[in-house]
Amino acid sequence: MKFTEEHEWLRPEGDVVVVGITEHAAEALGEIVFVELPEADTEVSKDDDAVVIESVKAASDILAPLDGTIVEVNEALVENPGLINEDPMEGAWFFKMKLNDPSEMDGLLDENAYKALIG
Amino acid sequence: MISGTMTEEAPKHRKRAMADLNIGCPMADLKQTPLHAMHTDLGAKMVPFAGYDMPVQYPMGVMKEHIHTREHAGLFDVSHMGQVIIRAKSGDVRDAALELERLVPMNIADLGENRQRYAFFTNDKGGILDDLMVANRGDHLFLVVNAACKEDDILHLRAHLLDSCDIEVITDRALIALQGPASEAALSRLSDDVAAMCFMDVATTQIMGAECWVSRSGYTGEDGYEISVPNDKAVEVAAALLAMEEVAPIGLGARDSLRLEAGLCLYGNDIDTTTTPVEADLKWAIQKARRAGGDREGGFIGADAILAQFEKGADHKRVGIKPEGRAPMRQGTVLFADETSANPIGEITSGGFGPSFEGPVSMGYVPVEFSNIGTQVFADVRGKRMPATVHDLPFIPANFKR
Numbered sequence: 001m002k003f004t005e006e007h008e009w010l011r012p013e014g015d016v017v018v019v020g021i022t023e024h025a026a027e028a029l030g031e032i033v034f035v036e037l038p039e040a041d042t043e044v045s046k047d048d049d050a051v052v053i054e055s056v057k058a059a060s061d062i063l064a065p066l067d068g069t070i071v072e073v074n075e076a077l078v079e080n081p082g083l084i085n086e087d088p089m090e091g092a093w094f095f096k097m098k099l100n101d102p103s104e105m106d107g108l109l110d111e112n113a114y115k116a117l118i119g
Numbered sequence: 120m121i122s123g124t125m126t127e128e129a130p131k132h133r134k135r136a137m138a139d140l141n142i143g144c145p146m147a148d149l150k151q152t153p154l155h156a157m158h159t160d161l162g163a164k165m166v167p168f169a170g171y172d173m174p175v176q177y178p179m180g181v182m183k184e185h186i187h188t189r190e191h192a193g194l195f196d197v198s199h200m201g202q203v204i205i206r207a208k209s210g211d212v213r214d215a216a217l218e219l220e221r222l223v224p225m226n227i228a229d230l231g232e233n234r235q236r237y238a239f240f241t242n243d244k245g246g247i248l249d250d251l252m253v254a255n256r257g258d259h260l261f262l263v264v265n266a267a268c269k270e271d272d273i274l275h276l277r278a279h280l281l282d283s284c285d286i287e288v289i290t291d292r293a294l295i296a297l298q299g300p301a302s303e304a305a306l307s308r309l310s311d312d313v314a315a316m317c318f319m320d321v322a323t324t325q326i327m328g329a330e331c332w333v334s335r336s337g338y339t340g341e342d343g344y345e346i347s348v349p350n351d352k353a354v355e356v357a358a359a360l361l362a363m364e365e366v367a368p369i370g371l372g373a374r375d376s377l378r379l380e381a382g383l384c385l386y387g388n389d390i391d392t393t394t395t396p397v398e399a400d401l402k403w404a405i406q407k408a409r410r411a412g413g414d415r416e417g418g419f420i421g422a423d424a425i426l427a428q429f430e431k432g433a434d435h436k437r438v439g440i441k442p443e444g445r446a447p448m449r450q451g452t453v454l455f456a457d458e459t460s461a462n463p464i465g466e467i468t469s470g471g472f473g474p475s476f477e478g479p480v481s482m483g484y485v486p487v488e489f490s491n492i493g494t495q496v497f498a499d500v501r502g503k504r505m506p507a508t509v510h511d512l513p514f515i516p517a518n519f520k521r
Contacts, residue, residue: 030372031182033472034445034479036501052501054447056181056372056472 002105003114004065009089010108016071016096017105021053021062024118026088029055032081037073038095044070051094053084065108068099152198153293153353161361161368169266171199174370181372185474188339188377189515192299193369194360201269202289202347203262205280215260218283219253222275224396224419226406230255235319235334237404239396240275245424246392247399248275250384254321254334261321261332263294263345265386292332293353298343298377300518301365306333306344309359313344318519326356338374340381340517379480380473382439382512388450389437389468389482395421397428398484400437400512405429435465436490439510440481440498446505447471447479448498454485455497458504464489467498476514485509 002010007025010017026032034054044050044064051062064070073095077083084092099105109117149172158165163174174196176184187193207214216227223238230236232255240248249268254261264272276286297306307314312324316335324331329352337343348356360366375385384390390399408414411426419425442448452467470481489496494509 030176031180034447036446052446054472056376056474057175059447059449 001111002108003111003117004108005117006063006065007118008062008065010065010105012105013096016098018093018096019050019062019065020093021084021088022114022118023088026085026092029053029060029084030057031055032084035077035081035084035094037075037078038070040070040072042070044068044097053081062094064097066097066099066104067101068097070095070097072096150199152196153350154196154198154295154357157354157357158196158368163368163370166371168371169199171266173199174368176370176372177368179367181370181376182474184367184369184373185376187367188299188369188373189341189475190299191365191367192297192301192305192343192363193339193373194357194366195296195298195369195374196293196357197296197345198293198353199266200294201262201264201266201272202292202294203264203269203273203276204285204287204289205260205262205276206258206285206287208283208285210258212255212258212260215284216255218280219260220409220415221419222279223251223253224405224409224422224425225253226408226415227253227255227260228415229406229408232257233321235321235336239390239401239404240272241396241419241421241425242392243421243424244392245395245397245421245428247386247390247394247396248272248392250386250390252334252336256321256323256332261347267387289347291350292347293350295346295348295353295357295360296337296343297346297360297366298337298339298341298369299365300342302341302343303520305360305363305366306346308363309356316344316520318342318521327352327359329356331356335520338381338383339377340383340513340515341377342518342520373474375469376471376474379469379471379482380476380513380515381517382482382514384437385469394437394484395425395428395433397425398433398436402429432487435484435486437468437482437484438490439512439514440467440470440483440485440496441508441510441514442470442479442481442498443506443508445479446500448481448500448505448507452481452483453499454483454507455499455504456489458497464496473514480510480514481507482512 036052048064049061050064158174162178166175225238235254239250251264310324321334332347449470453463454465465485467483473480497504
């Protein structure tokens with residue numbers, strides 16, 4: 001599993017990667033009350049706005065972690081945004097994407113580097 | 120993203136990427152209330168608010184804290200707010216009341232002993248400088264003002280009333296709010312005097328050996344009390360309340376969602392120097408005695424502007440706004456008449472998720488022709504026009520002990 005400085009996690013699964021936000025981010029955001037997901041089959045570039053989440057405190061953008069195509073989104077989150085607080089690292093994944101260049105995963109943070117980032 | 124943390128401080132324009140998570144570093148020069156150590160011991164997440172290091176939430180979380188307050192009782196540290204005593208040099212509280220009436224369009228002179236009233240300071244354009252509570256405590260008036268405005272309020276009071284009144288700023292007292300349906304039962308374990316109080320009554324009572332100044336009021340739409348307690352007894356009183364099963368500590372996050380559902384204005388968001396009482400739909404707070412034809416008509420700063428607007432009405436008005444979808448419409452969200460027009464008609468001044476309403480709730484200003492309940496408007500949310508409906512305030516019915 002890899003991480004970004006934007007508090008996302010990426011887990012390879014076959015020829016796609018699954019993307020979510022870390023437990024640290026979910027906790028800091030507070031209770032999530034609204035999620036807006038992209039359409040499947042959307043091409044994205046790194047740092048494009050991909051997902052909007054709103055917590056009891058504020059709106060936040062989830063950015064595309066790398067260049068690629070979003071192939072599937074987790075519709076369950078729309079009905080139950082609270083899942084992001086309950087199960088951020090597994091059940092509350094946001095989308096699956098096919099990377100244009102899978103080797104770019106190597107440039108992301110590993111778990112230790114992410115833990116160091118959040119102190 | 121999390122940098123803004125408090126809804127009140129949320130930036131008006133979006134672009135809150137996740138990397139901002141760690142920005143909320145503590146600032147060295149923040150003031151602390153007498154309950155500060157208690158908050159950190161309870162595991163509160165602290166944020167800067169109006170110059171103070173304040174709890175935005177406890178481990179329970181904003182949503183549960185909100186619901187707990189509506190169902191049981193919540194304890195809020197509001198010691199950052201300003202407490203001020205006004206005494207007439209003549210010794211007669213009515214003289215102090217008449218003097219204060221030069222700064223607020225309320226009937227203070229006829230405010231009964233041990234009664235409290237909502238008020239606001241106005242400027243010469245009819246705008247609102249701050250909103251506050253005024254209590255008649257027998258031989259003096261007791262004011263509670265907003266934390267962010269208190270320095271200016273005190274200067275304002277001194278500038279206008281110093282010849283006739285002594286203005287005493289209370290710095291040796293904390294202020295604790297206990298809100299929710301179980302408040303009476305909880306506080307009655309510490310004082311025999313509070314159960315008999317009605318909404319907006321004030322009383323002096325002994326709580327754990329300390330002289331406390333209590334009002335039956337608050338900022339949540341629920342029954343409850345605000346308790347002014349000497350600094351050196353604040354922790355003891357708060358701890359005694361928190362030890363009760365029905366009482367939980369509540370942070371600023373839930374305080375904001377509670378007051379928003381209750382339709383109560385937040386100074387700086389929903390009212391400020393550019394909004395008049397008529398525009399803010401606060402005409403109810405101006406008693407007949409101060410209106411045209413009243414016993415003491417006008418005579419307050421901005422009376423010409425405000426009384427004229429009473430007659431002819433305002434162009435726009437504060438209303439409740441219910442987003443039709445699930446997406447919250449927050450402060451700064453621009454409103455339009457329809458899905459395509461380019462000209463904004465108004466703006467959201469407060470908005471978020473209402474845990475008791477079980478959906479997003481907002482308030483904002485719209486032209487009067489759009490202010491009828493049920494009128495549809497459209498809000499620009501992240502570049503998309505989203506429908507919303509003008510909604511009756513409050514979103515959740517008030518639960519006061521009249």
